[in-house]
Amino acid sequence: MRVQQQIPAQPGKLRLYFPRFLPGTHGPYGSVHRLSGLKIVHDGASLPWVRDALDAFAFDVDVPERASTLALEFQYAMPGSSGERAEGLMSRDFLNLTWSQTVMVPQGWHVGAIPVAASLKLPPGWKH
Numbered sequence: 100m101r102v103q104q105q106i107p108a109q110p111g112k113l114r115l116y117f118p119r120f121l122p123g124t125h126g127p128y129g130s131v132h133r134l135s136g137l138k139i140v141h142d143g144a145s146l147p148w149v150r151d152a153l154d155a156f157a158f159d160v161d162v163p164e165r166a167s168t169l170a171l172e173f174q175y176a177m178p179g180s181s182g183e184r185a186e187g188l189m190s191r192d193f194l195n196l197t198w199s200q201t202v203m204v205p206q207g208w209h210v211g212a213i214p215v216a217a218s219l220k221l222p223p224g225w226k227h
Contacts, residue, residue, distance in 0.1 A: 100189070102201045104171040107213070108141075108162045113169075114151075114206040115139075115158045118199045130200065131156050133176040140170040158203070175200050194221075 106115070119129040132155075139146045139160050146169070151157035162169065177189035177200075189195070198217060204210060221227060 100175045100177050100196075100201070102171070102173050102175060104201070104203060105168050106171060106203065106205050107208070108166050108169045108205065110162050110164045110166055113160050113162050115148075115160065115171075115203040116206065117156045117158075117203055119156045121197070121199050129156060133178075133200075134173055135176065136172070136174045138172040140172070141166050141168075171203055173203075192225075194225075 117129060117131045117134055119127045119131070121128055137148065137158065139148050141163055146160050146163070148158050148160040151159065160169070177194075196219070201217075204213065219227070
């Protein structure tokens, strides 16, 4: 699954988190190991980022001057069977999407205060 996300940002250091604690899982069952190809962009330029050495769910980036948003792109490798806990499921004709697998959250924001407008583009021939 390919993800594109716009996040609020201010110039300086920014820490982004991939969700570790997911609704209904009662533990730290986030699947950061399924995240790949992370690209952070501002004004058309890719920004270098660093994964935290102690927290695999945390990513650090320096936000340029005058930036108020960053664009994120990444892929999330959906499992093909229901053998993993708290995961969505994808097959040739079925998608069980958990929205928490498609976001990175900026540090310092309460999750409920981040404006969200989600959309989904399905492959040709799929219906919702």
